[in-house]
Every structure is written in C-alpha cells, then in structure tokens.
Amino acid sequence: MGRDLALLLPEISLLIGAVLALCAEMLHRPRWAMLLSLIGLVVAFGWSLTLLGQQTSVFMGTYRIDTLGVWAKLILLPLVALVIILVMPEVQGSDREGTVYSLLAFTTLGPVVLASAGDVMFLVLGVLLSSLGTFALVAYPRTDRATEAGMKYFVYGSVTEAVMIFGLTFWFGATGSTLLSDLPKLQNAPLLAAAGFIAVLIGLGYKAAIVPFHFWSPDAYDGAPVAIAAFLSIAPKIGAIFALAQVGRDLSVEAINWPLILAVLAAVSMTYGNLAALAQTNLIRLLAYSSIAQAGYFLLGNVAMGKSGLAMQALVVFAAAYAAMNLGAFAVVARVGRELEAFNGLGRTAPWTGGAMVIFLLSLVGVPPLAGFAGKILLFGAALDAGYTWLAVTAILNSVLSLAVYLRIIVPMYQSPQPQSQPIPARSQGLKLVAYMMVWTVAFFVTVGLGLFVQMIVGQVK
Amino acid sequence: MVPLISITIFLPLLAAALLVLPLPISTRTAHLIGLTVSGLTFLGTIAIWLQGSGPAGSFGQIEEVAWIPSLGVAYRVGVDGFSLPLVLLTTSLFVVSMIYSLRITERARSYIALFLFLETSCLGVFVALDLVLFYVFFELTLVGMYFIIAGWGYEKRQQAALTFFIYTLLGSLPLLLAILALYLGSNPRTFDVRALIAAPPLTGLAATLTLIALLVAFAVKTPLFPFHTWLPAAHVEAPTAGSVILAGVMLKLGTYGLLRIGLQMLPEAFRELAPFIAGLAVFSALYGALAALGQTDLKRMIAYTSVNHMGYVVLGIAAAAATTNRATLALALDGATLQMVSHGIVTGSLFLLVGMLQDRAHTRQINDFGGLLKTTPMLGWFFILAAFASLGLPALAHFPAEFQIFLGAFGVWPIAAALTVLGIVITAGLYLRAIQAVCLGEANQRWASLPDLNSRELFAVVPLLLLVVLVGILPGWLLDVIHRTTERLGG
Numbered sequence: 001m002g003r004d005l006a007l008l009l010p011e012i013s014l015l016i017g018a019v020l021a022l023c024a025e026m027l028h029r030p031r032w033a034m035l036l037s038l039i040g041l042v043v044a045f046g047w048s049l050t051l052l053g054q055q056t057s058v059f060m061g062t063y064r065i066d067t068l069g070v071w072a073k074l075i076l077l078p079l080v081a082l083v084i085i086l087v088m089p090e091v092q093g094s095d096r097e098g099t100v101y102s103l104l105a106f107t108t109l110g111p112v113v114l115a116s117a118g119d120v121m122f123l124v125l126g127v128l129l130s131s132l133g134t135f136a137l138v139a140y141p142r143t144d145r146a147t148e149a150g151m152k153y154f155v156y157g158s159v160t161e162a163v164m165i166f167g168l169t170f171w172f173g174a175t176g177s178t179l180l181s182d183l184p185k186l187q188n189a190p191l192l193a194a195a196g197f198i199a200v201l202i203g204l205g206y207k208a209a210i211v212p213f214h215f216w217s218p219d220a221y222d223g224a225p226v227a228i229a230a231f232l233s234i235a236p237k238i239g240a241i242f243a244l245a246q247v248g249r250d251l252s253v254e255a256i257n258w259p260l261i262l263a264v265l266a267a268v269s270m271t272y273g274n275l276a277a278l279a280q281t282n283l284i285r286l287l288a289y290s291s292i293a294q295a296g297y298f299l300l301g302n303v304a305m306g307k308s309g310l311a312m313q314a315l316v317v318f319a320a321a322y323a324a325m326n327l328g329a330f331a332v333v334a335r336v337g338r339e340l341e342a343f344n345g346l347g348r349t350a351p352w353t354g355g356a357m358v359i360f361l362l363s364l365v366g367v368p369p370l371a372g373f374a375g376k377i378l379l380f381g382a383a384l385d386a387g388y389t390w391l392a393v394t395a396i397l398n399s400v401l402s403l404a405v406y407l408r409i410i411v412p413m414y415q416s417p418q419p420q421s422q423p424i425p426a427r428s429q430g431l432k433l434v435a436y437m438m439v440w441t442v443a444f445f446v447t448v449g450l451g452l453f454v455q456m457i458v459g460q461v462k
Numbered sequence: 463m464v465p466l467i468s469i470t471i472f473l474p475l476l477a478a479a480l481l482v483l484p485l486p487i488s489t490r491t492a493h494l495i496g497l498t499v500s501g502l503t504f505l506g507t508i509a510i511w512l513q514g515s516g517p518a519g520s521f522g523q524i525e526e527v528a529w530i531p532s533l534g535v536a537y538r539v540g541v542d543g544f545s546l547p548l549v550l551l552t553t554s555l556f557v558v559s560m561i562y563s564l565r566i567t568e569r570a571r572s573y574i575a576l577f578l579f580l581e582t583s584c585l586g587v588f589v590a591l592d593l594v595l596f597y598v599f600f601e602l603t604l605v606g607m608y609f610i611i612a613g614w615g616y617e618k619r620q621q622a623a624l625t626f627f628i629y630t631l632l633g634s635l636p637l638l639l640a641i642l643a644l645y646l647g648s649n650p651r652t653f654d655v656r657a658l659i660a661a662p663p664l665t666g667l668a669a670t671l672t673l674i675a676l677l678v679a680f681a682v683k684t685p686l687f688p689f690h691t692w693l694p695a696a697h698v699e700a701p702t703a704g705s706v707i708l709a710g711v712m713l714k715l716g717t718y719g720l721l722r723i724g725l726q727m728l729p730e731a732f733r734e735l736a737p738f739i740a741g742l743a744v745f746s747a748l749y750g751a752l753a754a755l756g757q758t759d760l761k762r763m764i765a766y767t768s769v770n771h772m773g774y775v776v777l778g779i780a781a782a783a784a785t786t787n788r789a790t791l792a793l794a795l796d797g798a799t800l801q802m803v804s805h806g807i808v809t810g811s812l813f814l815l816v817g818m819l820q821d822r823a824h825t826r827q828i829n830d831f832g833g834l835l836k837t838t839p840m841l842g843w844f845f846i847l848a849a850f851a852s853l854g855l856p857a858l859a860h861f862p863a864e865f866q867i868f869l870g871a872f873g874v875w876p877i878a879a880a881l882t883v884l885g886i887v888i889t890a891g892l893y894l895r896a897i898q899a900v901c902l903g904e905a906n907q908r909w910a911s912l913p914d915l916n917s918r919e920l921f922a923v924v925p926l927l928l929l930v931v932l933v934g935i936l937p938g939w940l941l942d943v944i945h946r947t948t949e950r951l952g953g
Contacts, residue, residue: 313532355482365631367605368598377594378533381642392642396635403631411620414612455530 004058007051007065010044010073011112017041018105025098033098034084037105041081048073052460061179062119067461068242069116071316076115076235078442079323080108083235086331086439087227089432091140100140104231107133111239114207117246120168120178120200126243127164127203130236131157138224138232149223156216160206167199183250193255200247201261207240209233209288210295211269218288226338229284230330233291238319241298245315248305259303263391266303270296270398277405281340283333286405287326290364293402294322297395300379300388308385310378313461318375320457321363321450325372328360328443335436340409347413354413356444361406363447366399371450378458465525466513467539470506471585474499474556474578481575489570493563496574500560503581504553511550515542515943520950521591521656529592534645534652538591543947544721544799545588547940548714551806552588554929555710556581559703562814562922565821566614566701573614577703580606584711588718593641593653600637600719603712604630607704615699622699629692633682636675637719643672644727659726669731676724677739683716684772687746697765702817705761709768710810714802717775721798725783726951736784740777740871744878747773751888755895760816760826763896764809767852770885771805771860774798777882778867781874788949794870795948796941801863803940804851804933808859811848811926815841818919822912828896833905838914842901844923849893851930854886858934862941 005012017040024032048070057064084101091097110130117123135157139150172178174192175185186193205213221229244262251258273293280286301315332353336342347354363370368377376399383392450457477499481492516522521540529536541549559577566573583606586599604627612623645653647663664672682689697705725732732739750769757763778798782791818841819834820826835842851858864886872879915923933940 310533362605368594368601373598373601377638377642380638381646384639384642385646392639396639399635400628400632403628407624407627411612411624414609415620452529455528455532458530458532 007054007056007058008063009047010051010077011109013047014040014044014077014105014109014112017043018102018109021098021102021105025096025102030092030097030101034088034101037084037101038081040105041077041084041108044073045077045081048077057118061181062122063113064116064118064246066116067312067316068245069112071319071457071461072115072238072242073112075316075320075323076108076111076238079234079327080104080231082327082439082442083227083231085435086230086327086334087225088435090225090227090334092432100137103133103137107137107231108235111235111242114204114239115242115246117243118180120171120180123200123203123243123247124161124165124168126239127161127207130207130239131161134228134232134236137228138220140228141223141225143223145223147223149220153216153220157206160202160213164199164203167196167202170199171196180247180250183247184252186255187252188255190255193251197247197251197256197258197261200244201265204240204244205265207236208244208295208298209237209292210265210299211272211292214269214273214292217292218285221288222282222284222338226284226330226334229288230327230334233288233330234323234326237291237295237298238323241295241302242315242319244299244302245305245312248302253306259305259307259386259388262299263303263388266296266299267391267394268296269293269299270395271401274398274401274405277402278408282338283340283343283409284338286340286409287329287333290402290405291326293398294326294364296398297376297379298322300383300391300395303388303391304382304386307387308382310382310385313458314375314378314382316461317378317450317454317457320446321371321375324443324446324450325360325363325370328356328440328447329364331436331439331443332357332360340412343409344412345415353440356440357413358410359444359447361410365403365406369451371447374451374454466506466510467523467541467589468525470503470510471539471582471589473503473506473582474585475582478575478578478582481571481578487571489567492571492574493560496560496563496578497557499578500553500556500581503585504557507549507553507585510541511546511943515546515946516540524591529594534650534654535594536592536654537595538654538656539586539589539595540591541589543944544718546943547799547803548588548718549585551714551803552581552584552711554926555706555806555810558810558814558922558926559706561918562706562817563703564918569613573610576606576610576613577707580610580707584707584715587715591655593644593655593658593723595653596655596719596723597634597638597641600715601631601634603715604634607700607708607712610704611696611700614701614704616701617699618695619699622695625692626696629689630682633679633689635679637679640672640675640679640723643668643675644723655722655727662727662729664728665730669728670734673724673728673731673735676720676728677735680716680720680724681742683719684713684776685716685769686742686773686776687749687769690746690750690769693769694762694765697768697813698759698761702813702820705765705813705817706810709765709813710806713768713772714806717772717779717798717802720776721779721795725779729783732783736780737875740780740784740875740878743773743776743780744882745773747771747777747882747885748888751885751892755888755892758828760819760828760896760900761813763828763892764812764816764852767889767892768805768809770889771801771809771852773885774864774867774882775801775805777871777878781867781871782948782951784874785870787873788951790870790873791951792945792948793866794874795951796944797863797866797868797870799944799948800933800937800940801860801867804859804863804930807926807929807933808848808851811844811923811930812852814919814923814926815845815848818915818923819845823909828899831900831906831909832903834901834909836905837909837912840915840920844915844927846897846901847927848930849897851934853890853893856934857931859930861934862937
C-alpha cells in the first residue's frame with residue numbers, strides 16, 4: 001500500500017494543490033488560488049520526473065505507471081500550468097476567479113487517469129473527471145454563448161459517457177473482470193469485443209473530438225474563454241488517445257480488427273477536419289476543426305500500436321509537440337482576437353507575435369525541423385511500419401490540405417495592413433502582457449526545440 | 463580539424479538571426495552584412511572545393527554529430543563529385559543576388575535575412591548525408607522562397623507564392639514517404655545516405671513504388687511535364703534575385719535528389735523505369751522549348767527554357783541508369799551534373815539581365831523593345847551572350863554539358879536523343895527571335911533615354927558571364943571533380 005501511494009505522489013500533489021486552491025478561493029484570495037494550483041502542478045511534475053522509466057502498476061494492476069502514464073503527466077502538468085497563466089488575463093477580476101484555477105488543476109486529473117488506465121473503471125472515471133470540471137469551465141463567462149456551449153458539451157458528454165458505460169458491461173460480462181489486462185480473453189467472442197470496443201470508442205472519441213463524435217467541439221471552444229478552449233483541445237485529447245493506446249495494448253486483433261476501425265476514423269477525421277477548417281473565418285472555430293484533423297494524425301500511433309516499435313515514441317512525441325504548438329496558436333489568438341480579420345498585417349505591426357504565430361502554424365502543418373514534424377515523421381513511419389501505407393498516404397495528402405488551412409492565417413498577416421484593422425487591443429498591458437509572453441515563449445521554444453532535441457524523449461520511450 | 467562545411471552552411475543562418483534581432487541596424491549595414499556574409503560563405507565553399515571530395519567514389523570532409531541515435535538519425539554532412547559543384551554554384555549565385563539586391567530598400571533587413579536563411583537551406587540539401595536532414599533542408603527552402611515571393615514579388619505575388627508553396631509541398635510530401643520507406647527497408651534501420659547507397663535497401667515492387675513517390679517529388683521541383691505549372695507563375699512574380707535563386711539553385715534540388723536518392727539508392731528500380739523517365743524527360747524538354755517559343759513575356763520565356771534544360775539533365779540521369787556500360791554511365795552523369803551548373807549560371811545571368819531591363823523599362827514584353835544595342839549597348843550585348851549560351855553555342859557553358867548528355871543518351875536510346883536535339887533547334891529559334899526583337903533593329907524612341915548598366919549591375923552580372931565563358935572553354939576543372947565520383951559508379 002505504501003509503495004502504491006508513493007507511486008501516486010504526482011496525482012496526490014495535484015489533488016492537494018487543487019483542494020487548497022479551492023480553500024483559498026473561499027477566503028476570496030484568487031491570487032493565492034492561482035499560486036497554490038501552480039505549486040501543486042509543479043510539485044506533481046517533479047514527482048513525475050522521478051517515475052521516468054517505471055513500468056509497473058498499482059492497486060492490483062488497475063492503474064498503470066508506465067510510459068504512457070508518466071509521459072502524459074510530464075506533458076499535461078506543465079501544459080495546464082501554462083493554461084492557468086494564460087487564462088488569468090481573461091478571468092481576472094471576475095467573481096469566483098479562483099475556482100477557474102482550482103477547476104483546471106482538478107480537471108487535469110481526468111486525462112492523467114485516462115492515460116494511466118489499466119482497468120475499464122478508470123476509463124470511466126477518467127472521462128467523468130475530465131468532463132465535470134470542463135462543463136463548468138466552458139460556461140464560466142455566463143454569457144448566452146458560453147451557457148449554450150456548456151449545455152451542448154454537457155448533453156453530448158452525458159450521452160456518450162452513458163453509452164460507454166453501458167458497452168463496457170459487455171466486456172465485464174464476457175471476461176468477468178474489469179482489468180484491461182484480461183481483455184485477451186475476448187479472443188473467441190468477437191461480437192462482445194466489438195460491442196465493448198465501439199462503446200469505448202464513442203466515449204473516448206468524444207473526449208478526443210474524433211469524427212463522428214466531434215460535433216460539440218467548435219461550439220464549445222467558441223463559447224469558452226480562449227485559454228479554456230486551448231485546454232479543451234489539448235488535455236482531454238491527449239488523455240483519450242493515450243487511453244485508447246492502453247486499451248489497444250491488450251485487445252487482441254483476432255477478436256476485432258480494431259486497428260482498421262481506428263484507421264478509417266483517422267482518415268475521416270483528418271480529411272473532415274481540414275476541409276471544414278478551410279471554410280472558417282473565426283479562428284477559434286478554425287483551430288477547433290484543425291484539432292479534429294490533428295486528432296486524426298494522432299490516431300496513426302494507435303493504429304500502429306503493437307505492430308510497430310515506433311508507435312509508442314510517435315504517440316509521446318506528437319503529444320508533446322501538439323501540446324506546445326496548439327497552446328501557442330491559441331495563446332496568440334487570445335491576445336490578437338478571434339476573427340481572421342484581426343490578423344491582417346499582424347506580421348508588420350507586431351513582428352514578434354506574427355513570427356511566433358507563423359512558427360506555430362507551420363509546426364501544425366509539419367514543416368521541419370519544428371516539433372510537429374518530429375511527431376508526424378514518427379507517426380507516418382509507424383503507420384508504414386504497421387503496413388498501413390494507404391493511411392500514411394492519406395495523412396500526407398492531408399498535410400498538404402492543412403497547409404491551405406493555415407496559410408489562410410499566415411498570408412493576410414504579411415499583406416499591408418488594412419486601414420480598418422485594429423491595432424492589438426491596448427488592454428494587454430503589465431501583468432497580463434507578461435502572462436501572454438510567458439506562455440508564448442515556452443510554447444515557442446518547445447515548438448522550435450523539440451525537433452532538435454527529440455532524442456531526449458525518444459531515448460526515454462522504449 | 464575545423465568543421466569547415468558546417469561553419470560554411472550555418473554562417474548565413476547566424477547572420478540571418480542577427481538581422482531579425484531587435485538591434486539598431488540600418489538598411490546600409492544590413493546590405494553590408496548580407497554582402498560580407500555571402501562573400502565569406504563563398505570563400506568557405508572555395509576552401510571546401512580546394513580540400514576536394516575525399517577518396518574517389520565516396521564522400522569527403524564528413525562531419526557527424528549524433529541527433530536521434532535511437533532512430534538512426536544524425537547530423538551528417540559531406541561532399542562528393544555531385545554535390546561539390548552544386549555547392550559552389552549555390553554560393554556564387556547568392557553573392558551575385560546580394561550584389562544585385564543592393565537596390566532593395568523596402569524592408570531590406572527581412573529581405574536579406576530571408577535570402578541568407580535560404581542560402582543555408584539550399585547548401586544544407588546538397589551536403590546532407592542523412593535523409594532526415596536532407597528533408598529538413600529541402601522543406602526549409604520552400605518556406606524561405608515563399609516569403610521572398612510573397613513579400614517582394616510583382617503584382618500577383620500572393621497568388622504565385624501560394625501556388626508555389628502548395629504545389630511544391632504537395633511534391634515534397636511523397637518524398638517523406640519515400641524516405642520513410644527507405645528507412646524501414648534498411649537493416650539495421652538508418653537514415654545514413656552512405657549506408658543506403660552502399661546497400662540499397664529495397665527491391666521489387668517496394669522499390670518501384672518508392673521510386674515513383676520520389677519521381678513525383680522531384681518532378682515537381684525540377685520541374686518535369688506535367689508538374690511544371692507552378693514554375694512560370696512563380697518565376698514571373700518573384701523579385702529578380704528570387705528568380706535567380708529559384709532557377710539557378712532550387713530547380714537543382716530536384717535533379718540532385720533524383721540522382722542521389724533515386725539513382726544511387728534505388729538503382730534496380732531506376733533501371734526498370736528508365737525508359738519511362740527518359741520519355742518524360744524528352745517530352746518535357748520539347749514541351750518546354752515549344753512553350754517558350756509561344757511566350758511574349760521575356761521572363762516567362764526564360765522560365766520555360768528552364769523546363770527544357772532541366773529535361774536534358776533528367777535524360778542524362780535516365781541514360782546513366784539504363785546503360786550497363788560504365789563509360790557511357792560516367793559520360794551521361796558528367797554531362798547531367800555539369801548541365802546543372804551551366805543552367806544555374808546561364809539562367810541566373812538571363813534572369814538578372816531581364817530584371818535589369820525591367821527595372822528600367824517597367825515592361826518585359828518582347829515586342830515593346832527594339833534596338834537595345836544602340837540605346838544600352840552593354841545590356842544588349844550581355845543579353846546576346848547569355849542567350850547564345852542558353853541555346854547551347856560551343857565555347858559557352860551549356861555546350862560541353864549538353865554534348866556529353868546527348869553522347870551518353872545516344873548510346874542508349876538513339877531516337878530519344880535525336881528527338882531531344884530538336885529541342886535545341888527550337889531554343890535556338892526562340893532566342894534568335896528574342897534577340898532580334900529586343901536588341902536589334904531600329905531603336906525604339908520610347909527607350910532612348912534608358913541608362914546603361916551601372917557599376918552595381920556590372921558587379922553582379924559580369925562575374926557570372928565570365929564563368930559562363932570559362933565553363934564553356936575549360937570545363938575540365940569541374941569535370942575532373944565530377945568524374946572522380948561518376949567513374950566509380952555502376953558495374
């Protein structure tokens with residue numbers, strides 16, 4: 001028991017940080033709440049570092065401390081710390097400001113639990129944990145749009161989660177256990193395996209915003225504060241994809257050809273995401289569709305799971321890359337504005353902001369030597385290695401398509417500024433500016449540096 | 463030992479980084495930095511040239527640093543007989559472009575920074591001995607050129623830049639696929655160019671499919687018919703120095719890749735497909751010549767002759783792949799490599815001269831001009847010289863190259879070679895027509911007051927033209943270096 005708790009120190013510190021932050025909020029000390037959440041995240045990150053290289057599980061195999069679980073923490077904890085800093089300028093001064101910080105820290109547990117799941121109950125718990133907090137976060141501004149967004153997200157979430165729990169009962173019934181490591185027993189029960197897998201796919205697909213479970217995402221992102229949208233587009237996605245990988249490690253291909261199902265969903269997701277993004281003029285919606293497409297690339301790693309030695313490395317590297325470049329892009333939008341027009345001439349009026357945005361967007365396309373390239377080359381390599389050449393080709397064609405999407409933002413940035421275009425709103429001054437700058441700088445250096453120092457991750461992931 | 467190659471290729475990038483930092487750098491200083499750095503880089507490649515390509519038949523001056531050892535990726539650079547001439551060509555053209563660009567005053571710092579960034583990426587492609595590194599530099603050239611066209615081009619620059627970017631990215635992604643296929647096929651898995659050349663990893667259908675992916679990638683870049691449609695737009699809208707680099711250096715990335723990855727790593731598949739590739743090359747060469755004949759815009763005309771000249775290069779490479787005779791192979795490859803250099807300096811000069819003409823007259827329509835020899839004699843005579851070089855006149859740069867290509871190809875496919883010679887006839891016709899319309903005849907009164915070339919322009923174009931003559935009369939110093947590599951191939 002003592003060993004188990006010691007291995008859970010990251011989760012425990014995170015939780016304590018979130019609870020203390022909530023206490024601070026009750027005392028009307030939002031700044032303390034922010035600080036306490038951040039401290040919780042940093043301490044949790046420190047503990048997670050000590051777990052690198054562990055391949056074990058706690059609580060009788062139900063909770064895994066393995067490559068996926070540990071790396072999910074190493075990626076998500078710093079990410080959420082940055083999201084907390086990024087959300088500060090948006091919610092500062094509103095009543096219940098502190099709850100946002102506390103909820104963000106608390107909600108992070110969801111994706112972390114998902115990524116470490118060794119038991120279907122943890123899958124359910126992870127999905128619920130990451131949903132409950134985010135419903136509130138999305139609706140936080142209490143505008144009509146935010147309420148509508150929160151409502152859509154909630155209804156969609158409740159239904160998919162109910163379906164997932166229902167489907168998982170088939171697996172439980174067939175194997176007599178809730179452990180993922182007992183899934184190989186399903187080998188001779190293809191129908192039951194399929195029922196459970198599809199249910200899991202619905203639940204996790206909703207979290208990861210994979211087509212056809214994506215309908216909520218553009219509306220929810222658009223209604224929420226920008227930083228919360230950034231969080232929604234990254235943290236639950238990484239958690240859900242890693243959870244699918246945990247399932248994929250144990251589910252046998254004989255029972256149900258799940259890699260093929262995932263491959264089809266991946267192809268549909270990226271194509272639909274990129275095509276839909278082409279038509280958007282609202283940047284948050286554009287990035288929402290782009291993140292649907294990115295989820296499609298991400299799935300390549302799941303498809304190759306078990307068949308290619310590159311799959312695990314691909315998932316981890318792409319997760320880190322995606323977190324950095326997507327957060328960076330959202331951070332720039334948070335400062336510049338949600339409408340595409342706000343970016344006209346930005347490259348001239350604000351060269352640093354513009355330059356950073358170009359780097360984030362090119363990284364999303366996968367232009368070397370940026371982080372997105374490192375992730376994509378591994379993902380494509382894994383898919384080819386696993387024999388899914390058609391999927392790799394689809395992904396590559398989609399990368400071209402996605403260039404058209406992101407160039408729609410880049411091109412106007414370097415045209416002469418339109419007379420009616422506004423300079424960057426003056427409200428981002430002082431501390432707020434520092435907050436934006438901090439998030440960008442970190443996201444920028446990770447996006448640029450990850451490609452060059454990818455060995456640091458790849459060398460750790462076996 | 464001093465890592466000469468790495469210093470040389472990253473020097474421009476460092477200077478580019480310096481230029482984008484928020485320091486008080488005036489336009490004058492920025493130009494000075496651009497000139498000095500491109501000059502130093504040129505001197506660096508001279509030093510690399512003097513050190514030579516190392517042992518015959520392999521790579522010399524290798525520099526290697528671990529990058530992603532778990533995946534067999536490393537920073538590896540080195541040179542051989544194929545890359546050395548191209549490296550030298552690249553740095554010379556960049557010096558020339560920098561001199562010509564002294565007239566740029568609009569956002570000069572970003573302009574120079576982008577050119578220096580582009581120089582590093584182009585050099586990197588030629589010296590990379592690791593496929594991931596090769597791909598990284600290959601893609602970066604796109605980014606640099608996109609911003610140059612979009613930022614400093616002519617009227618329809620945004621559209622041209624966009625077409626260029628999307629088209630060539632569409633082309634370079636199959637390259638990524640091919641590189642991954644080569645990696646997954648190698649044992650032990652590696653991206654090391656030397657290892658992949660020494661033991662070609664793929665056979666059979668996998669090799670053929672990989673080669674087709676490579677062909678698509680490089681046919682877009684080279685460009686070969688039917689993937690050439692981005693080229694006229696990009697050339698016409700790009701600023702003059704951009705056209706020089708685009709035609710002079712970046713088109714070679716395609717043929718160099720075809721040679722290095724296609725021919726050297728997939729020799730069997732290349733041999734099988736050689737007749738098709740040669741057919742494409744011949745058609746492309748003829749098509750380019752005929753399309754050039756139909757143009758009324760000087761820049762478009764020169765752009766289409768690039769399709770023609772690069773078709774010869776591909777024909778040479780295909781002939782080398784098909785033949786079993788080692789002498790023919792060396793002959794064809796010597797010619798193909800030399801043709802890349804010749805095309806770089808000749809087309810570079812032509813684009814410079816047309817750019818200078820446009821700076822003065824603000825038009826590029828052939829029929830708007832006349833009698834330039836009388837109004838601006840230097841510009842006129844230089845144009846005639848460059849045009850003669852481009853149509854393959856003996857004693858000028860294209861002649862020794864095309865001669866060897868045809869000789870090599872004739873031994874393999876006599877009919878194809880004969881058809882291609884038709885291309886030369888057409889090019890000769892179109893250039894003579896252009897010379898007649900632009901330089902000869904009665905002086906058009908509209909241009910009576912045009913000034914002749916100034917010292918900046920002379921400094922830019924004269925060295926290139928001297929090089930054109932030098933390579934035409936004495937190609938030996940280049941061919942010796944190339945031949946040291948080609949004579950060890952095949953068999």
